[in-house]
Amino acid sequence: MNKQNISKLTLFLMGLQNRFTENNLIFKGIYVTFTTGLKEFRGVGSLDEDKIKYNFNGRTQTYDIASLFEKIADDAQSYETLSLIYKERGTDILISADNKNVKMTNTEVKDVEEEVSISTNTTSKAVHSLGETSTLLNRDYYIKVGKADALLKEIGIMSKEGKIKNDKIRKYNQIDHYVELLEGILDKLPKNETINILDCGCGKSYLTFVLNYYLTEVKKKKCHFIGLDYSEGVIEASKKMAKNLGYRNMEFHALDINDYVPDKKIHVVISLHACDTATDMALALGIRVNSDVIIAVPCCHRELLNSYNYEPFKGILKHGIFKARMADILTDGMRSLLLEAKGYEVSVVEYISPLETPKNLMIRAIKTKEENDKAMDEYMKLMSSLNVYPALYAYLNRY
Template sequence: MNKNMTDKLGFFFMGLIGRFNENSSIYVGTEVIFTAGLKKFKGNAIPDGDGVAYNYNGVTRKMSFPDMLKDIQAEALKYDAANIIYEERGTRLVITADGKNVNMATEVLKDREIKAGETSTLLNRDYLVKSTEAQALLKAIGIMSKDGKIKNNRIRKYNQIDHYVELLAPELSSLKREGTVTILDAGCGKSYLSFVLNYYLTEVKRMKCHFIGIDLSPAVIEASKKIQSELGYRNMEFHAMDIKDFRDGRKVDVVLSLHACDTATDMALAFGASRDAEYIVAVPCCHKEMLSTYRYEPFKGIMKHGILKARLADTLTDGLRGLMLEAEGYEVSIVEYISPLETPKNLMIRARRTGRKNAESAMEADSLIRAFGIYPSFRIYLDEYKYGDI
């Protein structure tokens, strides 16, 4: 290749450097193929810290991404042609250069399509996270077998997590903007839903996002880190700690909490409200706190039946959570997450920040708190966040 063509290649590389700087957390690698006559000479790079580990001619060097491109540009002078393949999660850029021209094409990456009959006929949803495109993800979280089939005993889980994405997608997509959307998963467990959301937002919606997973259990955090390493999802971090000890000053845009037990849900909601999170989502689990503390004389004849008292406690707990979120400046909806035939703990609380505090909701919450003789943990935690005890 002549110098005019390698100079032109350099202009393309300037754009590639800008892209790498913006999307380094989803950068997968670079492959270069030099051609001289019938011979081909290959090099490849993988992420390494803030730069890359570039292997060419049997030697691996750690270097910055711009320095690697300078090496490729200089080396191209020795050959007839060069193909440079730059890959991000879900996207590949292919730059072809020879003695006549330099061109670039963009490819959307998809996994091998599953042949008819490979999956169960029970898979009848119009999936957002498609098994034909998300095989690496679905295998890593145990939904899909190694041979590319959805496991029969995981169909229900697959439907649940895809429906979770469906319920959240419209709101999360509205957060798409310049900069990175930070999503915190409180009580993340093995983080399956965060991995699925990460895939969907990054590779389908093309959003810049960063996930923070927090859980008290070191074992489940290690399991999450193992899946993260397998998938190469570098826009995630995991911490074995109590959320009340999370002191990071970064802006948190979204707070998620799935099946956190009892008052752990309240702590997650209070954390999100205290941080002015744009969107808070919780699927509560058990509701033990109010069941053991609340009294209401007019309902005495009803509450003597334990099962009715428990169901009323569940309703009051989530209803008060909704009112207190409204009081803090959120628009709240409470919907069925999945069928009650699968689990009675099937409500999802969704709160979108408006910034306009609702005095009427605050008064209504206060009235209920007095009437039932309770003081919800949501309010305790929120006061602690506001006044510095957490």
């Protein structure tokens, strides 16, 4: 290859070097093909900690990224053409070079199973055992079969053959709707910095893996995920899944939410189905660290059930079922009001159909201003009227 085009190639490789340096957590590999006449010579590079292990012509050596690209540019002088694919999660960058031209193109990754078809029985009718809420929906999914196959298989929604499992259609619809509900909110986050997302009581982190996939590979946002759970077992399971998927922008800690001290700016706090006052711990942490966004899908509500009373409703609340349902509403309603008092704009939406579960609300809070004194006064009056001292208020005053 001539010197002029070697110089152009070097400039393109410098761009890839900067890309790697800025975010090597989404790097997947480098695939190089040199040709001379009809002969091809291939090189493959993979990440080994912060270096690249590169095999070329049967010999494997370890390089830093700058040294590797210097070697590739030097080797290119001995061949007629070069094809280099730099693979990231969700993106392939192709550099093609010969004696006439050097060009670089970005292409969205198309998995081998992009054209996977879902069985007619699955798409055309509800699976009888799951009922009407369990059909695949007639819409453009955010988490697409084909592109997201590796993720869907790892979290158990897709079979090895590339089909959504009949008994997981409900779950597939739920995770996709979850992404839909967060789409507009996440677009409001800072665009030129790494978005740090804290999942409190993460469990096996299925939805966090889904969000990681969507933000990284679809929205092309630089992000980092932190999962907290007191169970060492589920933390180890999450670490294993992250390793299997190659999601290196994740960390998991077996830790009580109240003991967590962030070492970086937290942009988003998520709490999904954390039991009873664990949701309040997560909300309190989000408020304390001044998180830009707080998302909660509360689970069971026990705290206020046996403590609240309201004399005007005495004749109604004597019925246990009414008192329990009212406790659910008061718990989440007061959580939402206290978030407003702390400067958040709050919306409460139905996360999934009540036919699936009665615990189906999502609280979405976006930090928009300083504290709201009017909302705080209203909250204090409610505490007095209902004779309650909610856990969220207690956690905030403890720290």
